[in-house]
Amino acid sequence: MSATSEGSGLGPFRRRFTWGRGGRPPIVATTICVILVIAALAGRNFITLAPDEVDFTAILTPPVWIEGGSWEHLLGTDQLGRDMLSRLVAGARISLLTACAAVIAGGTIGIALGLTAGYLGGLAEAVIMRVVDAFLALPFILMALAFVAALGTGVGNIIIVMVLTNWARYARLVRSEVVLIKQRDFVLLARVAGLNRRAIALRHILPNVLTSILVLAILDVGRAIILESSLSFLGLGIQPPDVSWGLTLAEGRTYMTVAWWLTLWPGVAIVLAVMSFNAVGEWLKARFDPRGQL
Amino acid sequence: MEPLLAIRGLNVRFGPSERPVPAVADVDLDVAPQEIVGIAGESGSGKSTLCGAIMRTLVRTARVSGEVMFSGRSLLTLNDGEMARLRGRELSMVLQNPMTSLDPLYTIGNQVEEVLRERRRDGAGLRPGGAIEVLRRVHLTAPELRVRQYPHQLSGGMRQRVLVGMATAAAPKLLIADEPTTALDASIQDEILILFRELRETAGSAVIIVTHDLSAIRRLSDRVVVMYAGRIVEEGPTGEVFRAPRHPYTRALLASLPRIEGDEVHLEPIPGQVPDLASLPPGCAFAARCPVAKDICRGQRPPESVVADRHRLFCWRAEETA
Amino acid sequence: MTANEPMVEASGIGKTFTLPAQSLFGEAKRVAAVVDVSFRIPHGRTFGLVGESGSGKSTIAKMLLKLEAPTEGDLRVEGQPIFRQSPAEELAYRRKVQAVFQDPYGSLSPRMRADRIVSEPLRAHGMPRREAEARAPDLLRIVGLPPEAALKYPHEFSGGQRQRLAIARALSVDPQLLVLDEPVSALDVSVRAQVLALLRDMQQRLGLTYLFIGHDLAVVRYLSDIVGVMYFGRVVEVGPARQVLRQPFHPYTRRLVALASGDAPLGAVRMQGELPSPLNPPSGCLFRTRCTYADTTCIDQRPEMRDAGSEHMVACHHYEAVVAGTKAETGPQLREA
Ligand SMILES: Nc1ncnc2c1ncn2[C@@H]1O[C@H](COP(=O)(O)OP(=O)(O)OP(=O)(O)O)[C@@H](O)[C@H]1O
Ligand SMILES: Nc1ncnc2c1ncn2[C@@H]1O[C@H](COP(=O)(O)OP(=O)(O)OP(=O)(O)O)[C@@H](O)[C@H]1O
Ligand code: SF4
Ligand SMILES: [Mg+2]
Numbered sequence: 001m002s003a004t005s006e007g008s009g010l011g012p013f014r015r016r017f018t019w020g021r022g023g024r025p026p027i028v029a030t031t032i033c034v035i036l037v038i039a040a041l042a043g044r045n046f047i048t049l050a051p052d053e054v055d056f057t058a059i060l061t062p063p064v065w066i067e068g069g070s071w072e073h074l075l076g077t078d079q080l081g082r083d084m085l086s087r088l089v090a091g092a093r094i095s096l097l098t099a100c101a102a103v104i105a106g107g108t109i110g111i112a113l114g115l116t117a118g119y120l121g122g123l124a125e126a127v128i129m130r131v132v133d134a135f136l137a138l139p140f141i142l143m144a145l146a147f148v149a150a151l152g153t154g155v156g157n158i159i160i161v162m163v164l165t166n167w168a169r170y171a172r173l174v175r176s177e178v179v180l181i182k183q184r185d186f187v188l189l190a191r192v193a194g195l196n197r198r199a200i201a202l203r204h205i206l207p208n209v210l211t212s213i214l215v216l217a218i219l220d221v222g223r224a225i226i227l228e229s230s231l232s233f234l235g236l237g238i239q240p241p242d243v244s245w246g247l248t249l250a251e252g253r254t255y256m257t258v259a260w261w262l263t264l265w266p267g268v269a270i271v272l273a274v275m276s277f278n279a280v281g282e283w284l285k286a287r288f289d290p291r292g293q294l
Numbered sequence: 295m296e297p298l299l300a301i302r303g304l305n306v307r308f309g310p311s312e313r314p315v316p317a318v319a320d321v322d323l324d325v326a327p328q329e330i331v332g333i334a335g336e337s338g339s340g341k342s343t344l345c346g347a348i349m350r351t352l353v354r355t356a357r358v359s360g361e362v363m364f365s366g367r368s369l370l371t372l373n374d375g376e377m378a379r380l381r382g383r384e385l386s387m388v389l390q391n392p393m394t395s396l397d398p399l400y401t402i403g404n405q406v407e408e409v410l411r412e413r414r415r416d417g418a419g420l421r422p423g424g425a426i427e428v429l430r431r432v433h434l435t436a437p438e439l440r441v442r443q444y445p446h447q448l449s450g451g452m453r454q455r456v457l458v459g460m461a462t463a464a465a466p467k468l469l470i471a472d473e474p475t476t477a478l479d480a481s482i483q484d485e486i487l488i489l490f491r492e493l494r495e496t497a498g499s500a501v502i503i504v505t506h507d508l509s510a511i512r513r514l515s516d517r518v519v520v521m522y523a524g525r526i527v528e529e530g531p532t533g534e535v536f537r538a539p540r541h542p543y544t545r546a547l548l549a550s551l552p553r554i555e556g557d558e559v560h561l562e563p564i565p566g567q568v569p570d571l572a573s574l575p576p577g578c579a580f581a582a583r584c585p586v587a588k589d590i591c592r593g594q595r596p597p598e599s600v601v602a603d604r605h606r607l608f609c610w611r612a613e614e615t616a
Numbered sequence: 617m618t619a620n621e622p623m624v625e626a627s628g629i630g631k632t633f634t635l636p637a638q639s640l641f642g643e644a645k646r647v648a649a650v651v652d653v654s655f656r657i658p659h660g661r662t663f664g665l666v667g668e669s670g671s672g673k674s675t676i677a678k679m680l681l682k683l684e685a686p687t688e689g690d691l692r693v694e695g696q697p698i699f700r701q702s703p704a705e706e707l708a709y710r711r712k713v714q715a716v717f718q719d720p721y722g723s724l725s726p727r728m729r730a731d732r733i734v735s736e737p738l739r740a741h742g743m744p745r746r747e748a749e750a751r752a753p754d755l756l757r758i759v760g761l762p763p764e765a766a767l768k769y770p771h772e773f774s775g776g777q778r779q780r781l782a783i784a785r786a787l788s789v790d791p792q793l794l795v796l797d798e799p800v801s802a803l804d805v806s807v808r809a810q811v812l813a814l815l816r817d818m819q820q821r822l823g824l825t826y827l828f829i830g831h832d833l834a835v836v837r838y839l840s841d842i843v844g845v846m847y848f849g850r851v852v853e854v855g856p857a858r859q860v861l862r863q864p865f866h867p868y869t870r871r872l873v874a875l876a877s878g879d880a881p882l883g884a885v886r887m888q889g890e891l892p893s894p895l896n897p898p899s900g901c902l903f904r905t906r907c908t909y910a911d912t913t914c915i916d917q918r919p920e921m922r923d924a925g926s927e928h929m930v931a932c933h934h935y936e937a938v939v940a941g942t943k944a945e946t947g948p949q950l951r952e953a
């Protein structure tokens with residue numbers, strides 16, 4: 001906290017909502033995020049070739065600007081003659097959607113438990129927070145591997161695994177904010193007004209922690225993409241015929257020396273996506289969370 | 295003497311540009327070094343907004359225009375970094391909302407020390423117990439306990455005193471105190487006002503004190519400024535304004551103080567409502583509630599009349615109210 | 617309910633906060649915010665509570681609002697203990713008792729629109745949202761806000777305007793007991809006069825009972841029938857408002873009254889002496905460190921509440937001397953600047 005703060009008239013609360021903290025908005029990163037989201041949601045409408053359409057006449061075609069490339073396959077084809085661009089777009093869909101689903105589901109569970117712990121206190125809080133601590137103490141990739149071993153692979157299971165590995169951070173964040181907000185006068189007055197606990201938690205406390213949650217969620221999308229890619233790369237995540245960046249990367253690995261484009265494109269996609277979501281998240285964090293509790 | 299703070303044509307507008315809320319309008323105000331100026335006025339008259347415009351702590355949606363010169367620098371054009379440095383040292387402020395100005399996550403001690411550290415960037419070390427000393431000066435009991443407590447564990451008046459302590463910890467050239475004593479009992483209130491006066495005497499600070507408590511202004515300030523609906527309506531030496539207020543609004547304000555006659559307490563609220571800032575009448579904003587308003591008051595904005603040395607008011611009937 | 621059963625009855629209530637130890641070897645510190653306080657508020661009357669900042673007034677208010685539980689003593693409303701209620705009883709209690717707090721910035725949910733803020737208590741007691749929100753303009757009018765204020769958010773109001781919103785909200789469910797913790801401190805004199813007149817009028821029309829906490833003695837006197845004076849967690853004097861605020865018996869109240877008149881030049885009248893520490897309270901009378909009448913009795917013995925006649929109670933060993941003293945002097949012994 002750089003804080004000239006209170007005495008100088010810029011209280012931390014006001015500071016949280018003042019533009020201009022956290023430097024300039026990351027325009028490039030935001031644009032990339034938007035493009036990725038559009039690709040994930042509507043990309044199918046722009047590509048003409050199906051991502052799993054095998055074409056043995058066009059195996060390992062290089063990108064269009066290289067000798068032997070063709071306009072039909074802008075970014076080249078893989079060992080089965082499938083179009084790389086189509087596979088990237090289809091991969092964006094699965095990578096991003098599993099990441100978002102995981103973040104939303106994990107966030108919801110974490111928020112619910114964090115609110116419960118923070119607002120009720122006592123035994124509920126003690127139990128929930130011990131579980132949270134346990135989850136946060138384990139390295140998340142190890143935990144993910146353990147869960148995959150137990151649950152098996154596939155899109156649904158991957159989402160479950162990702163939820164299991166990230167809910168705890170939301171629970172901890174929400175609880176720490178709730179503990180503070182519930183001391184504020186407007187929450188006390190809501191109790192005096194006769195509101196029940198659920199209404200107070202949802203109407204008075206939740207709206208005031210949403211900004212922090214949103215920031216954490218955006219940061220988490222990047223994490224979730226890495227997790228999904230890592231698992232898929234290890235063969236423990238998304239399974240063919242589904243397509244994801246991690247899987248594409250794994251499949252191209254053996255051809256790395258003869259056809260670099262099989263690994264470069266999915267690699268670039270992962271790195272760009274993760275970096276962009278992180279940049280946007282970090283910027284939001286600097287602006288809205290100067291105390292750095294996320 | 296060269297004023298420490300010179301405000302010229304200051305305007306602050308909120309809300310959509312089609313239907314702006316002019317919270318501060320055409321304010322001109324000088325504050326000399328070591329002067330104590332009191333600002334009074336009804337709730338919503340723009341006092342806090344004026345302070346916020348000087349300190350540049352208003353929300354970004356506020357549209358501020360005009361000029362604010364503070365010891366030779368134009369505050370409205372400084373960049374954020376320069377402003378922050380100025381705020382840390384030469385300018386300081388006690389905000390009107392004591393709870394939201396303190397960070398609920400940190401102990402009182404942490405927060406006071408942070409201010410002290412900021413003020414001593416020149417390298418001088420932090421004296422141990424500095425925070426306790428600051429709290430003792432604002433008459434907090436058991437300061438050694440308070441430094442360990444969190445804001446919600448203090449009473450309202452204690453939080454307010456913590457803020458006053460932090461704002462006066464350094465020797466600012468100008469201290470702006472927005473309602474610094476509303477939550478305090480009479481004895482501690484007096485101690486805080488005395489602290490402001492001492493700050494002027496020992497550190498040469500000028501003070502702008504915004505308060506509803508007219509008796510605090512009367513006893514502390516050299517000059518008083520009365521605001522109504524975003525504008526200054528009367529300004530003059532404290533003794534003179536309190537003895538012989540000239541503006542009908544100032545008169546009504548002084549009359550609305552509770553008076554104790556025998557066993558009864560008399561209250562005389564100013565009749566009528568504060569006008570809606572978004573749809574102000576073309577003339578004097580007080581006309582609708584003014585006992586001596588004429589037609590011209592409703593139709594045209596009153597000009598400035600200087601009725602005595604440093605005593606001015608904005609009223610069509612300035613001559614007759616003497 | 618018997619005819620002279622009070623609305624509120626506090627018997628020996630106390631509240632001690634415990635602060636966890638700072639280190640492994642440190643001691644947990646205990647702050648006695650309220651100690652052995654007893655008072656009664658008759659139906660339809662106002663009990664004014666004044667006293668030093670930090671003396672425990674808000675803590676008493678919070679206990680009455682069931683936001684804090686007393687660590688000692690018994691607190692009853694209409695003869696019923698207010699702790700250990702069933703959920704249904706609690707909801708009924710919440711409807712009967714409402715509150716307005718001191719800080720207008722903290723009292724309103726920052727992301728809620730004004731019409732929802734003022735109508736929320738109605739909804740909490742089962743009124744459909746539409747109907748409840750339709751009553752917002754009326755409620756706003758009662759506290760002198762224009763109907764278009766219903767569509768604004770708290771940050772668009774000034775401090776005083778927010779406080780009026782808070783009052784409108786408290787009045788929405790037609791409560792019987794209002795806990796007013798410095799409700800007008802943030803208001804300017806003119807609006808303050810309007811709100812006080814409104815509170816008095818509501819009390820007369822609806823027979824409301826008030827617990828009114830304030831620092832401005834003229835305001836407290838305007839509204840209160842009975843006044844209690846607090847000093848460091850204890851009530852040191854309680855009695856009819858007029859007597860307590862005009863002819864106080866306790867040396868602390870005397871100084872408070874002298875200071876509050878606001879006539880003397882700044883600094884001419886000052887409280888002298890050490891502030892006692894709540895961590896290490898003085899023996900005997902808590903006020904002895906600042907009291908001009910103090911002697912060895914005051915050091916050795918804690919003064920009990922004594923009846924000084926006509927329901928005027930005071931906790932001071934030498935109140936007779938204090939009262940007699942006024943005949944000789946013009947005021948209590950105060951330092952001359
Ligand atoms: N962020 C904002 N958006 C819109 N209107 C605002 C905003 N802040 C203040 N206002 C309006 O500006 C006017 C002046 O508000 P300000 O807080 O300066 O009053 P004040 O004189 O300090 O009152 P008080 O004595 O009650 O604190 C009010 O009518 C208020 O509604
Ligand atoms: N949650 C808490 N934890 C620890 N101490 C507390 C807590 N709430 C209040 N206190 C302490 O209790 C004492 C009384 O506080 P209270 O808020 O009742 O004072 P008050 O008389 O209302 O003062 P003011 O006039 O300043 O509002 C103070 O010493 C305060 O620090
Ligand atoms: S008991 Fe003694 S010390 Fe206490 S107020 Fe009375 S005279 Fe003063
Ligand atoms: Mg203000």
Ligand SMILES: [Mg+2]
Pocket residue numbers: 449450451673674675718797
């Ligand atoms: Mg209080």
